[in-house]
Amino acid sequence: MxxxxxxxxxxxxxxxxxxxxxxxxxxxxxxxxxxxxxxxxxxxxxxxxxxxxxxxxxxxxxxxxxxxxxxxxxxxxxxxxxxxxxxxxxxxxxxxxxxxxxxxxxxxxxxxxFPSVKRDLRKAIEFGKLVKSYSEAKDLYETLHFKDAYSRMINSLHYLARLAVIEKGFHPEVTVWQQVRYIDPEVYKLYEELTESNEDIEKRVQLMILAIDFVISTRARYSAKHLLDTMGEREGSWSYSELKTHPYLLSYGLDLTAIVSYLAEKNIIKTERVETKGVGVYQRKYLVTDKE
Missing domain, CATH: 3.30.460.10 (Beta Polymerase, domain 2)
Structure with a gap:
């Protein structure tokens, strides 16, 4: 040929x-x-x-x-x-x-x-997709759209699987679950529990929300290292506009809000209020206080 x-x-x-x-x-x-x-x-x-x-x-x-x-x-x-x-x-x-x-x-x-600099960028990209997808799955579950919540949860696990592969120093392939089965059995088990359980969809999604919430929280700082390192390059706080337009962060700009909100919620980054011309209206800025 x-x-x-x-x-x-x-x-x-x-x-x-x-x-x-x-x-x-x-x-x-x-x-x-x-x-x-x-x-x-x-x-x-x-x-x-x-x-x-x-x-x-x-x-x-x-x-x-x-x-x-x-x-x-x-x-x-x-x-x-x-x-x-x-x-x-x-x-x-x-x-x-x-x-x-x-x-x-x-x-x-x-x-x-797979150099660490490129790996950190890829982790941030997948982490942003994971946090956004998980948030959507949780909201769908709470509004009783269980089948849609299940679908979003499958997507969330897929992003988690890709993140797990990257953490181990490999590029995720199309057959990502075959990789994860050997690279991170814990994540693979979550996928099996969601897709193969005998519980009804509502119960499966409910259990998965709890499980993935824990998994995300334990990986958050490590997964968001690219963003945290970028924010730590200067003293002081960042406006969201400054983060959004930073050239290093453009690759995950569409998911940046989800990442920043999650990190602020978990106190991985701090928020501060800056006065504006509006009485009682403050601009929210973000600050890395712990550079572990």
Whole structure:
């Protein structure tokens, strides 16, 4: 198959902007890894003036292929924020067919080592999603929408599972529960209790609310380290607007309110009131007082 595709990628390999080319073949009849194509060609380029990512589809000998040309900047954004998880798996499992100055080899090693700085960012991203999803599940339960609460609780456990995998130094894959089963049996057991219990849905969700509340509280400071470290870089308090626009925090900006509210509720960060022009109206600011 690689021989048939060579004319497609050979021209790219001779381009100075091309950093590396990976080939990912379908291994099962239904393969989410390759978006059900028989083969994926991932071409990483240094720059692309037209667009940072473009895709072409091909047919040959009753086979199908998808060609993805993506800039290094966008690929790293996908990897660092898990905004396109498939790309991470392509890099990890892909066969290297072109590697300029060992760029792909270095990238694969970076994914294997998962540096702590990138790990802290990923933990904060998943923690924000977890806190928001759990809060929604709890609210749905309290308003007697038990099936919707159950659905949100499944999502909450999924975010918790991804967080558990990241904590152990691995990138979460699409088959995250297979990873968690061996990496964090405690979290896997929560999933089994929710999905396989003989209790009715209302009771299962009720028990899970208590269990996950405890799990989140014990992991909160560690999971929010990226935010706490950023806030601790200067003396004094932060307005929410300052946090929202901080370049280090943009990757989880949509979930920042949920994180900040939770940390304030648990006294991991402190709040202070600042007078405004309105009588009796104060601006709320946030402060890291304990930099453990």
């Amino acid at each position: 690689e021989d048939l595709l060579r004319p497609i990628y050979q021209e790219r390999a001779s381009d100075r902007d091309t950093l590396g080319i990976l080939l990912i073949e379908k291994t099962r009849p239904n393969s989410p890894l390759t978006d059900d194509f028989d083969v994926i060609l991932l071409i990483i380029v240094e720059d692309n003036e037209d667009q940072p990512w473009h895709v072409k589809h091909y047919e040959f000998d009753d086979k199908t292929a998808a060609l993805h040309v993506v800039t290094e900047e966008l690929l790293m954004q996908w990897i660092d924020t898990s905004s396109y998880r498939r790309a991470v798996e392509w890099v990890i499992y892909g066969k290297v067919i072109f590697d300029r100055n060992e760029y792909i080899s270095d990238l694969k090693e970076q994914l294997r080592s």
